[in-house]
Structure formats: C-alpha cells, structure tokens
Amino acid sequence: MYRLMFKQFFRSNVVILCLLLVxxxxxxGILIGKQFLDRQERAAEQVTLYQQExxxxxxxxxxxxxxxxxxxxxxxxxxKPEKMAGLSIGQSDVNPAxxxxxxxNLEGQKYDTDLVNPSSLQSGNLDLxxxxxxxxxxxxxxxxxxxxxxxREVGTWQLVSIQSRSKLKYLLAKLSVRVLVILALFVLLLxxxxxxxxxPxxxxxxxxxxLGFCYIIFWFTVCFLVVVFQKNSSLNALTMLSLWLVLAILLPASINSYVSNRYPVPEALATMIEQRDGYHKKWDSDKRETMADFYAHYPQFEDYGMPEEEEEEEEFTWLWYYAMQQMGDDEAREExxxxxxxxxxxxxxxxxxAWAIPTMHVQLAFNNLAGTGSTNHMEFLDKTNEFHEKMRLHFYPRIxxxxxxxxxxxxxxxxxxxEKENAVEWFRLLLPVIICSGLLLFLTFLKLTLSKQKGQW
Known part of the structure; x- marks a missing residue:
C-alpha cells in the first residue's frame, strides 16, 4: 500500500516542482552561508596583516x-564565527565580529560597526x-x-471507507508518506x-x-488538526496559511515591537553623551581632582603622584591625559x-x-546554536571590556x-x-516545541473522539 501511496503522491507535477524549488x-541558503563564512575568514586574515603593518x-x-x-x-x-553560523546567520550581518x-575611552569604540547597505539588511539573509x-x-x-x-471531493472516500478497515489508519498512512518526504528533504539539505x-x-x-526535526513534526500536527475538522480544500488551505502568517510573521513581529517599546534603551544616547562629556570636561577641570578619581579607580598607580604647583597643572602630561580618558568611561558606566x-x-x-511560539523559539534557538544571536554579541562586548582593560594595564606603566x-x-x-563555550541546554531547547506538538496531538485526539461519537469516522 505504501508503494502505491508514494507513486500517487509523486504523480503530481506540482509536488515535484515544489520539492525542486525548496x-x-x-x-x-547553504551557499549564502558559505559566502558569509568565507567573508569572515578573509576579514580575520586581513586584520592580522593590517595590525602588524x-x-x-x-x-x-x-x-x-x-x-x-x-x-x-x-x-x-x-x-570568529563557528561553521554553524553558515546555517543561521542571525544578527551577524549587523553586529561587528x-x-x-x-x-x-572604550564606550565610544565598542559600538562601532561596518557600513552595510540598508537594503540588504531590510531583505535579510536567505540562510538554511x-x-x-x-x-x-x-x-x-x-x-x-x-x-x-x-x-471527498473526487468521490473516492466512500470506496476507502468500504475497503479500508480503518479510515483513520488510511489517513495516517497518507500523512506518513508526506512526513517521510519532508524529513528526507530536511536530512538531505542538512x-x-x-x-x-x-x-563538525x-x-x-x-x-x-x-530541533529542526521537532519543528517539522510540530507543523504536521498543526496541519493534521485542521484536516480532522473535515472541511473543504479551500477552507483548509486558507486556515493553514492563516496559522502560518500568525505564527511565523504576526506574533514574532508583534512581540518584537512590544519588547522594544516595553524596554526602550535611551541609555544608548546617554552613554555616548556621558562618555564624551566625561572626557571633554576634564580639560577644564582641576587636574588634581582628575588624578584623584583616576587613582581611586587604579590605586596601584598612586606612586606616580599628583601635580604639586599651579604652573605644573598647566602642563600637558600623558598621565593626566589617559586619566581623563578613563574618567570618560567611568562617568558613562552607570548608563x-x-x-x-x-x-x-x-x-x-x-x-x-517564545516558549509558547515554536517559530520564534526555533529562530532564537538556531541563532544561539550558531553563535549568531544577541547573547553571543553581549558576550563579545564583555570580552571587549576585558581585552581593553588588559591592554590598558599592560601599557599604562610604560606610558x-x-x-x-x-x-x-x-x-x-x-x-x-x-573563546566560546558551546554548551547545549537540551531541556530548554527541545521542550517548548515538544509541548506545543503534544498539545496539538491531544486536541487532534479529542476532536477525533468527538467525531467518532457523532459517527463521522
């Protein structure tokens, strides 16, 4: 029976065309990911040569x-992006690598990024x-x-009802053919x-x-739940497409808008202003006050002393200059x-x-696994702070x-x-999609039970 079902399924030119297109x-998408990785690799090599020169x-x-x-x-x-970044580029095309x-002063340097064509950012990347x-x-x-x-529409359902021991098993067999085809395509692409x-x-x-496997099963449970309501093809297609629009487009966009408005970041502008003011105002401030603040931050440098006389305060020293730079960062620290x-x-x-929205959860999880999400970028900014501090502590005594x-x-x-730590949190990763799929399967079973009681199956 399965052989006949496969032949019937692939008999349609639309099926073959859709499979070829996807x-x-x-x-x-894979080639775009390859180009992205190659571009990042070349950039790292160029930076190494550039820094030496x-x-x-x-x-x-x-x-x-x-x-x-x-x-x-x-x-x-x-x-440096992992090879997995080629599967899900995420925010790597916006955040600097x-x-x-x-x-x-560091705060004025951390958020510098490359100039990128806004049109390409708007359209996004077609990755896998x-x-x-x-x-x-x-x-x-x-x-x-x-x-x-x-x-039902071509009039073969009555024959199936007579010849098949279980109409539901027949329907599940037809569904399993489609599941196997989609999973085969998924495995082939991966x-x-x-x-x-x-x-690796x-x-x-x-x-x-x-996660991709569970996500595919989730969408089959969504579609099968719609199917068991036994509506016509047009209504089924409209319902499924509406669910796709809500789950894939509307809800993620609405949540992104809500989160952005609920947690605005005016501190971004305030940080830039405080950092600049904190540095520039020190040119007109008392040098002894600047040095006192600097030594409070770095007590190990107190042996370099304070300006002693008024005329000495008018002289430029690199000790005082880099103390001003440090104060710019300190005054912007709160923001x-x-x-x-x-x-x-x-x-x-x-x-x-996203625990309740599988499309959004999978998108965030893919980016996290690939190291291209916001969490990875925040870690990179933290490492930048540590790297900058290490450079300062190395060169300050020499200066x-x-x-x-x-x-x-x-x-x-x-x-x-x-250096990155790629620990996979399996519970957080898979459970949301499994729970949503299980809930849909329960609703499907409940609908089938009610339909049997009414004699519809």
Missing part, C-alpha cells in the same frame, strides 16, 4: 613618546535556517491541505550543509538537527550598565514568550614611565580571538 532555495608603521613614526604612540595604536579582538580598540523555519511549513501546507478533502560548510559533528549540530541590563531583559522576555618604544616586543601583539 531544494534549490535550500542549496542557495599598523603597529610597525606607527612605531617607526612615533618613537619619541610612548603616550603619543598609544594614542594611535589599535588592537583587534575577533569573534571584529573590534579595533585603542587604550583610550530561514528555509527550515519559513519555507518548509509552507511546503507541508501544500502537501497536506487536501489530505482528506481531496478524497547533510549538504555539513559537507559544504565543513560543520558536535553537540550543536545534532541539537540543530533534532552603560543600564543599557546592558535593558538589552539582557529584552532577550530574557523574548525567550520566555607613565615614558619607557623606550623600541624596547617593547611589538611582534607579540597579534589579534586575539574570543
């Missing part, structure tokens, strides 16, 4: 004063994650909207992605596979911490609400002592890469 789009050039030009040299020198921290920082989340459900709808209604992108067979990859707290709250609320520039081993300052 396959082509899936392969296109940048340091050599500035050391040759500014050998007299260590403080003047450090005004210009930039050091790179790289958030490379931070070039000097040891001057997009194909799985948005296009496979449409393919499932195309394959299942007339699962039962077609039999296998191609593994080979093209060079993804680690926990993150298997988590991506299992910076508040902005970070708001961003973390946004992510927490979004993830909590304040006016050490010889040529005695420093500049060759050791290569771009650093952020």
């Amino acid at each position: 396959s082509v789009l899936g392969m296109t 940048h340091i050599e050039r500035n050391v040759n030009f500014h050998q007299e004063e260590f403080g003047l040299l450090m005004y210009y020198l930039k050091f790179a921290l790289i958030n 490379i931070q070039h920082v000097t040891i001057r 994650g997009f194909v799985i989340i948005y296009l496979l459900p449409l393919l499932i709808i195309v394959f299942t909207f007339n699962l039962l209604s077609e039999e 296998t191609a992605a593994k080979l093209v992108l060079g993804i 067979l680690d926990a993150a990859f298997f988590a991506f596979f299992l 910076s911490d508040a902005m970070r707290a708001k961003l973390e709250q946004r992510g927490k609320v979004s993830r909590s609400i 304040f002592d006016n050490a010889s520039v040529l005695e420093e081993n500049w060759e050791k300052f290569e771009p650093e890469f952020m």
Whole structure:
C-alpha cells in the first residue's frame, strides 16, 4: 500500500516542482552561508596583516613618546564565527565580529560597526535556517491541505471507507508518506550543509538537527488538526496559511515591537553623551581632582603622584591625559550598565514568550546554536571590556614611565580571538516545541473522539 501511496503522491507535477524549488532555495541558503563564512575568514586574515603593518608603521613614526604612540595604536579582538553560523546567520550581518580598540575611552569604540547597505539588511539573509523555519511549513501546507478533502471531493472516500478497515489508519498512512518526504528533504539539505560548510559533528549540530526535526513534526500536527475538522480544500488551505502568517510573521513581529517599546534603551544616547562629556570636561577641570578619581579607580598607580604647583597643572602630561580618558568611561558606566541590563531583559522576555511560539523559539534557538544571536554579541562586548582593560594595564606603566618604544616586543601583539563555550541546554531547547506538538496531538485526539461519537469516522 505504501508503494502505491508514494507513486500517487509523486504523480503530481506540482509536488515535484515544489520539492525542486525548496531544494534549490535550500542549496542557495547553504551557499549564502558559505559566502558569509568565507567573508569572515578573509576579514580575520586581513586584520592580522593590517595590525602588524599598523603597529610597525606607527612605531617607526612615533618613537619619541610612548603616550603619543598609544594614542594611535589599535588592537583587534575577533569573534570568529563557528561553521554553524553558515546555517543561521542571525544578527551577524549587523553586529561587528571584529573590534579595533585603542587604550583610550572604550564606550565610544565598542559600538562601532561596518557600513552595510540598508537594503540588504531590510531583505535579510536567505540562510538554511530561514528555509527550515519559513519555507518548509509552507511546503507541508501544500502537501497536506487536501489530505482528506481531496478524497471527498473526487468521490473516492466512500470506496476507502468500504475497503479500508480503518479510515483513520488510511489517513495516517497518507500523512506518513508526506512526513517521510519532508524529513528526507530536511536530512538531505542538512547533510549538504555539513559537507559544504565543513560543520563538525558536535553537540550543536545534532541539537540543530533534532530541533529542526521537532519543528517539522510540530507543523504536521498543526496541519493534521485542521484536516480532522473535515472541511473543504479551500477552507483548509486558507486556515493553514492563516496559522502560518500568525505564527511565523504576526506574533514574532508583534512581540518584537512590544519588547522594544516595553524596554526602550535611551541609555544608548546617554552613554555616548556621558562618555564624551566625561572626557571633554576634564580639560577644564582641576587636574588634581582628575588624578584623584583616576587613582581611586587604579590605586596601584598612586606612586606616580599628583601635580604639586599651579604652573605644573598647566602642563600637558600623558598621565593626566589617559586619566581623563578613563574618567570618560567611568562617568558613562552607570548608563552603560543600564543599557546592558535593558538589552539582557529584552532577550530574557523574548525567550520566555517564545516558549509558547515554536517559530520564534526555533529562530532564537538556531541563532544561539550558531553563535549568531544577541547573547553571543553581549558576550563579545564583555570580552571587549576585558581585552581593553588588559591592554590598558599592560601599557599604562610604560606610558607613565615614558619607557623606550623600541624596547617593547611589538611582534607579540597579534589579534586575539574570543573563546566560546558551546554548551547545549537540551531541556530548554527541545521542550517548548515538544509541548506545543503534544498539545496539538491531544486536541487532534479529542476532536477525533468527538467525531467518532457523532459517527463521522
């Protein structure tokens, strides 16, 4: 029977055309992911060469004063994407993967990013994650909207009722053919992605596979619930497409709008203003007050002392200059911490609400597994803070002592890469989709039970 069902299913040219179209789009998404990874790889290589040339050039030009040299020198921290990022690019096309920082005030440097064509940002990326989340459900709808209604409309359902021991088993057998076809396509695309992108067979990859598998089953449960109401094909198609629009487009967009309005971040502008004012106002402030604040932050440097006489306060020193830079960051710290707290709250609320919306949950989970979500970027900003502080503590003594520039081993300052921990939280990852699928299966069973009692099955 299964062989006949498969032949009947593939007899339609529409089925073959839809499968080919989604396959082509899936392969296109994989190639787009490959281009993204190659671009990031080239950028990391170029940064390594650039930093070496940048340091050599500035050391040759500014050998007299260590403080003047450090005004210009930039050091790179790289958030190199994992191979999984090619599956779900997420926010990586917006958030910078490379931070070039000097040891001057940090808040004005952390949020610098590359210039990107806004049109490409508006349209987004067609990665494999997009194909799985948005296009496979449409393919499932195309394959299942007339699962039962077609039999009724062409007049074969009565024959099935007579010849089949169980009409429900027959219907489930037809559904299983479609499930196997979609899962085969999913496995084929994911296998191609593994080979093209060079993804290792680690926990993150298997988590991506299992989550995609559960997501496909969820959409089949959605469509089967609509089918068991035994409406005509047109109404089934309209209902399923409406559910897709609500789950895939309307609810995620509404929640994003709600979270943005519920947790606005005016601190972003306030941080920039405080950082700039905190630095520029120090030019007209008492130097002793600036140095006192600086030593309160770095007590290990108190031995460098205070300006003693009024005329000395009018003289420029690199000790005082970098103390001003540090004060700019210190005075913007409160707004910076508040902005970070708001961003973390946004992510927490979004993830909590997404437990009830599988499309949104899967999108966030794919980005998290690929290391391309907001959580990864926040970790990168934290690492930038640590990296900047490490550079400051290394060079401050040399600046304040006016050490010889040529005695420093500049060759050791290569771009650093952020270390990542890719722990998979299986419970949080799979449970929301499993619960939603189980709830839909329960509603389907309940509807079938009521229909049997009325003699409709």
